Amino acid sequence: MDFGFAEEQDMLRASARDFLARECPKAKVREIDRDEKGYDPQVWHDMARLGWIGLVLPDEYGGMGASFMDLAILMEEMGRNILPGPFFSTVALCALPLLEFGNDDQKREYLPQISSGHAIWTFALTETSGRYKATDVSLRAAREGGDYILRGHKLFVADAHIADHILVVGRTGESTSPEDAITVLIVNARDPNIRIEPLPTIGGDRQFEVSFDSVQVPSDSVLDKVGRGWNIAEFVLQRAAVLKCAEMCGACQAVLDTTNSYAKERIQFERPIGSFQAIQHKLTDMVIDLEAVQYLLYQAAWAISVGSPSPWQISAAKAKANQAYQRICIDAIAVHGAIGYTMDDDIGLYYRRVKAAEYAAGDSDLHREVLAAGLGLQVS
Amino acid sequence: MDFRLGEKELALKEEIRKFAEAELPADLVRNTLIDGEFRDFEFEMSVSRKLAQKGWLVMSWPERYGGRNASLFEQTVYEMEIAYWGIPGAWMGISGTQWVGPCLMMFGTEQQKERYLPSIASGEKDGVWCTCYSEPNAGSDFANIRTRADREADDYIINGQKVWTSAAHRARWCWLAARTAFNTAKKHQGISIFIVDMKSPGVTVNPILNYYGRHHFNEVFFDNVRIPASNLVGEENKGWYYLMQSLAFERRSLAPTTYGACRRIVEDLARYAGQTRYEGQPLSQNAVVRAKLADLAVDLEVLKMFAFQLAWRISLGQIPTYESSRNKVMSDDVMKRVAIVGTEILGAYSQADPDSEWAKLDGAIQGAYLGFPGQAIAAGTAEVEKSIIGQFRLGLPKSY
Numbered sequence: 001m002d003f004g005f006a007e008e009q010d011m012l013r014a015s016a017r018d019f020l021a022r023e024c025p026k027a028k029v030r031e032i033d034r035d036e037k038g039y040d041p042q043v044w045h046d047m048a049r050l051g052w053i054g055l056v057l058p059d060e061y062g063g064m065g066a067s068f069m070d071l072a073i074l075m076e077e078m079g080r081n082i083l084p085g086p087f088f089s090t091v092a093l094c095a096l097p098l099l100e101f102g103n104d105d106q107k108r109e110y111l112p113q114i115s116s117g118h119a120i121w122t123f124a125l126t127e128t129s130g131r132y133k134a135t136d137v138s139l140r141a142a143r144e145g146g147d148y149i150l151r152g153h154k155l156f157v158a159d160a161h162i163a164d165h166i167l168v169v170g171r172t173g174e175s176t177s178p179e180d181a182i183t184v185l186i187v188n189a190r191d192p193n194i195r196i197e198p199l200p201t202i203g204g205d206r207q208f209e210v211s212f213d214s215v216q217v218p219s220d221s222v223l224d225k226v227g228r229g230w231n232i233a234e235f236v237l238q239r240a241a242v243l244k245c246a247e248m249c250g251a252c253q254a255v256l257d258t259t260n261s262y263a264k265e266r267i268q269f270e271r272p273i274g275s276f277q278a279i280q281h282k283l284t285d286m287v288i289d290l291e292a293v294q295y296l297l298y299q300a301a302w303a304i305s306v307g308s309p310s311p312w313q314i315s316a317a318k319a320k321a322n323q324a325y326q327r328i329c330i331d332a333i334a335v336h337g338a339i340g341y342t343m344d345d346d347i348g349l350y351y352r353r354v355k356a357a358e359y360a361a362g363d364s365d366l367h368r369e370v371l372a373a374g375l376g377l378q379v380s
Numbered sequence: 381m382d383f384r385l386g387e388k389e390l391a392l393k394e395e396i397r398k399f400a401e402a403e404l405p406a407d408l409v410r411n412t413l414i415d416g417e418f419r420d421f422e423f424e425m426s427v428s429r430k431l432a433q434k435g436w437l438v439m440s441w442p443e444r445y446g447g448r449n450a451s452l453f454e455q456t457v458y459e460m461e462i463a464y465w466g467i468p469g470a471w472m473g474i475s476g477t478q479w480v481g482p483c484l485m486m487f488g489t490e491q492q493k494e495r496y497l498p499s500i501a502s503g504e505k506d507g508v509w510c511t512c513y514s515e516p517n518a519g520s521d522f523a524n525i526r527t528r529a530d531r532e533a534d535d536y537i538i539n540g541q542k543v544w545t546s547a548a549h550r551a552r553w554c555w556l557a558a559r560t561a562f563n564t565a566k567k568h569q570g571i572s573i574f575i576v577d578m579k580s581p582g583v584t585v586n587p588i589l590n591y592y593g594r595h596h597f598n599e600v601f602f603d604n605v606r607i608p609a610s611n612l613v614g615e616e617n618k619g620w621y622y623l624m625q626s627l628a629f630e631r632r633s634l635a636p637t638t639y640g641a642c643r644r645i646v647e648d649l650a651r652y653a654g655q656t657r658y659e660g661q662p663l664s665q666n667a668v669v670r671a672k673l674a675d676l677a678v679d680l681e682v683l684k685m686f687a688f689q690l691a692w693r694i695s696l697g698q699i700p701t702y703e704s705s706r707n708k709v710m711s712d713d714v715m716k717r718v719a720i721v722g723t724e725i726l727g728a729y730s731q732a733d734p735d736s737e738w739a740k741l742d743g744a745i746q747g748a749y750l751g752f753p754g755q756a757i758a759a760g761t762a763e764v765e766k767s768i769i770g771q772f773r774l775g776l777p778k779s780y
Contacts, residue, residue, distance in 0.1 A: 001453055002382040003692045069381065260774050275777040277763070280770030287773055288706055295685035296678075299383045316681045319674070368674035375650040375673055377664040 003298070009073055012066075016077035019050070024081045026346050032084045037162060038206035039085030048117025053091060057099060061107060062115030068239075072246040072301040079247030080254040082349055084205065086120045086159040088360075092243040093158075094121035094167050097184070097236050101224040106186065110165070122163040122189075124154035124210055125233055132237060132362050134178040134230050139212065141170035141183060146219050148172065148185060150212040156359070160196045160208040163189040168212070169233050172226050182229035186221040187212075203356040204349075238311060240361035241318040242304065245297045248321040248357050252290045252328045255350050259283065259332040266337075273335070282331045289324035296320050312374040315367035322358045322367075329354055383688075388450075389457040395434075396458070400465035403430060407742050408466055418468040421550055428469035428503030437470065438477050438501045445485065445493065446501025452691040456636045460687070463640030473509040473547040476500040479629035480509045480555045483573075487614035487622050492575065496553065510551035510578070512542040512600055513623075520764045520780070522557075523568035523620065527602060529558040531609065536560075536574065538582075538605040544758075548585045548598035551578050555626070561617050571619035575611040582606070592750045630759050631704035632694065635687035638711035638755075639680060642718045645748060646676050648741045649725050663725065672721045679714050686710055702773040705765040712756040719748035 005013070023043050032040060047053055056071045057063025071091070078087060095114050098107060098121075113119035129136040139152030150170060160166065166187045175181035187194070195211040224232055260283055263274030273279050296317035303310050329351040333340035340347045358364070385393075418424040431437040432446075440455040441447025450458075462470045471477050481500050484493055499507035518524040527540025538558060548554070554576040561570030576583070582605040588597040614622055650673055653664040663669050690703045722745035723730035734743025756762060770776040 001384070001386075001688050001692055003689050005381065260776070263776065272777065274770075274774075275779055277767060277770075277779045280774070280776050280779055281763070281766045283774055283776070284709070284766040284769040287769055288710060291686070291706065292679075292682040292710075295689060296681060298381060299685060302381045302383050313681075316678045319678050320682065365671070368671050371674035371677045372670035375646070375677055377650055377653060377670050377673065 003295075005073070009070060012070055013073050013077060015050075016052075016074050017080070019046075020077055020081040020083060024083050026349065029082055029084060029349060033204040038159065039162070043083075044085060045117045047087070048115065051115075053087070053117055054095075054111070054115025055091075057095060057111055057115055061099075061111035063111070067305040068242075069298075069301045069305040072243060072297065075243050075246040076250035076253075076297075079250030082251060082254075082353060086122065086162060088240070088243065088247070089122040089159045089163070090114060090120050092240040092361075093123035093236055094165070096239050097167065097223065097232050100235060101184075101232050105220075106223070110186075113164075119164045120159060120162050121165045121167065122157055122159050123167045123169075123236060124157045124160075125169045125236075126156045127152070127154060130155065130359070132233075132366055134182060134233070137169055137171060137178075137182055139168065139170040141168075141172045141185060141217070143172065143219070148183075148217045148219060148221070150185070150187065150215040150217060152212055154210045154212075156199060157196075157208045157210045158360075159206050160189065160210050161198070161206060165189055166194075166210065167223065167236075169229055172229075175227075179230040181227050182233070183226050184223040184229040184232045185217050186223055187215065187217055191215050201356060203353040205353065205356050207356075237361050237366075238309065238314050239304065241314050241367070242297065242300050244357055244360045245293065245317045245321040246301070248325045249290070249293045249297050251350050251353070251357070252286075252293055252321075252325055255328050255332045255347060256283070256286045256290055258346060259286070259335050263335055279335055282335055286328045286331055289328055293317070293321045293324045311370055315362075315370035315374075318362060319364050319367040319371065322364045325357060326354045385457065386453065389454055392454060392457055393461055396436075396461040396465065396467070399430075399434065400461075400467055403427065404465065404467065408468075424468040425503070425505055425508075426469075427467060428472060430503075431467070431470060432501060432503035437472070437503050438481060441481065441485070441497075441501065445481070445497045452695045453688065456687055456691045459633050459636035460640035460643070460684075463637040464644045466641075466644070469503065472500050472503070472507050473511075473551045475511045475555060475630070476507050476509040478633055479626040480511070480553075482629050483555075483622055483626045484613070486625065487573075489610070491610065492613070496575065506552050508547065508551045509553045509555055510545050510548040510598075510600075511626075512545055512548075512554050512556045512576075514544045515541060516543055520761055522623075523566075523571065525557055525559055525571065527556070527558045528562075529560050529572060529574060531560075532606075534609050535606050536609055536612070538574070538576065538602040538607060540602050542600040542602075543597075544588070545585075545598045545600045546596055546758075548578070548600050549587065549595070554578055554583075554600070557619055557623055560619075564617075568620040570617055571623070572616050573613040573619040573622050574607060575613060576602075576605065576607055580605050580607065590750075590754060627759070628700070628704055631708050632690060634704075634711045634759060635683055635690065635707035638715055639683045639687055641748075642676075642683075642714055643680055645718050645722060645741075645744055646673060646680060648744060649673060649722055652741060653725060669725060672724065676714075676718055676721055679710075679717065683707070683710050683714050702769045705760070705768040706773075708760055708765045709762050709769070712752070712762050715748065715752045715755060719745065719752045723749055 051064040054063030055066045058065050141148040141150050166189045168185050168187045172183040173181035193213045193215045197209045199207045199209050201207050263279055264272050266273045300313040300317040332347050339345050438447040439450035515525050529536040529538050556574045556576050559570050560572040564570040582603040584601040585598045587595045653669050654662050656663045686707045693700050726740050726745055729740045730745055732738035734746040767780050771778050
């Protein structure tokens, strides 16, 4: 066993940390919070030039050919800085399944645009149930002539307002099993029959209700095969769960660092509050939560990197991250006292994003089900 | 990075499984898991000898002392599996294989190594050790020990009282921390380590029964116990340094053993839930039961990662500062929750005496439930360990 990073991975982390500290200070995060676009196009294009958007895409599609673990490291740093923008939607939710399931024409057409920063993508799965199972998908994609006609609503679609394309999970037929007859379609987000309405969130990230009112999609827009879409959705949920976990891990690290510094500086009773055991032990619980997330994350990401992904490891990582990120933020506010509850303090920026992270790529219930099945508990 | 176990570790797991199935009585678990004390000492020692014959008992020791230089990863897997199967006899008392032997190799004289290591390595009764650290006024404040060793010609004379001494009633030897200098600037500066023959005149061992009547602890009195000066380990008054090393060895193996024991319980609970029907369906289909067991599985996985991460750091030659404390806190937490969730899943049956015919899962849950509060205190309370993490991982002021 080897828990160490390769030298190039340390370098990637260091350069990402430098870049993000410079280009995405908290003042910028707050500014973007108020901005309609929800991201900084200049930073986006800089990241494309650095090769980050196509980090794991092969050279022939303008990418860097790096490993999934490298991508996790990069996203950990993005999470540390809570970089706003469509990186997760474009890369984790769309570029990865396009690369895995796309045909040659689709990959040649779409992936270079993604690598170069010229196309933003997002993924539409969740509907009114707010959950992620095949039974939750009811959007219809009916075959009419050579096209599919999409009718239905998607909720919590990230970055839809700036997306060029949406991967839409829809039903292309009737079936006895909810997983069958689901198909993923590549849809032009600018189609006039698509209505994109903001779904304002407490996190300040950009999520939307996307309505498909007889949206006509040519049949060559099917990703992989008709009726095989749930396989893709599961792939996306698993990969994205790990990458979201990486973001959360970076965020946990930042919150702990900030809180630890504060505990050393803040004087009460003529002593730094960090000298009190009541405070130290909260910080220690945060350390243990953070390191728990780190190692579960690295294990899951590493397994994907070497081609043996483990749904069980992935679910363990995301379930733990969901619990830890929330707990760390709540304790961090407690250690800060009232200042942690203000707009001016950074902790609130992290705390407000807890729910967005928790409900991205599967909530704890979903992941617990994977874990329970892994223990051999019969499924009802 | 690489999170795979090697061929050796995987083969070892399989061999231990076969060993456990061949050597252990089917109902042994009720006596062993968590609680750690085997009622049948002769049986325990017979297993020690078999473990030695298998080359497992001191696998990570060098060949010249009876080991085979196994990696710390192999050792970690061994500890996990020993605890998983509830195999007795692996520790030679609680300390022979785990910290007395390794510390003697680091700090002992050649004569001491030759005298004491072979009997530990071969699983003989003569190699069973206890560890005399705690005293009535030296618990978490360990450096406050008062037991004294006074030099008299070629001997030391030991006087004092130790408490919470596990396995003292079975041990041939004692690994003793005693004070050799008084009025030092700091109280940890005057401590030395000694080897004491438990058969020496003046040694008295009194049992302390725990709250469910088991005899694991003892109090040990030293009344003018004379030991040869050659039984001093290392240098006089340098004992604190050796103690920190021995505690590091002790705490390292906590996560692997807790992981193994708790993994077994969670698997047993999952099987129980599948076989137990309530309101027309197996308990395993109950959403609450599923969620509780899934949560335990996550934290077990964390504990496993922590165990291997610590082994990895030590195997790189690094000296971990806070990881052993982290692992202790996590181990305590996992054990507590496994025990409590276990009782919730067994329901009213969780109160049945572990030896009664009403006990489910051979009494393993009761053993865990009765055992965890004590385990959480041994080798450093969670509060002390968290303060160590605060100091060494977070750079916060010493708070104790």
